[in-house]
Amino acid sequence: MLADALSVHWPLDKFGYELTDDTTFRVGTTAFSVLALHSSKLKPMLKVTPLPAPAAIP
Structure with a gap:
């Protein structure tokens, strides 16, 4: 069930x-x-640039 959810x-x-590179x-x-949402230990270590809005896919 977890495999299907992820x-x-x-x-x-x-x-x-x-x-x-962008993808x-x-x-x-x-x-x-997503992992940081479920891991209190990972969340404070996660330092990433927020994602900009994706370009439209033709």
Whole structure:
């Protein structure tokens, strides 16, 4: 059940099957932010730049 709750469908075809610096930054920031919501030890260690609004996907 936990695996289903934490799985995300990523339509990589919309990104041209490329993971750019921006995409990997967003994925990492999002992953650590979600983990920090559930870990009182991790939250104070998390020092990341807030994500800007994503660009529209064509």
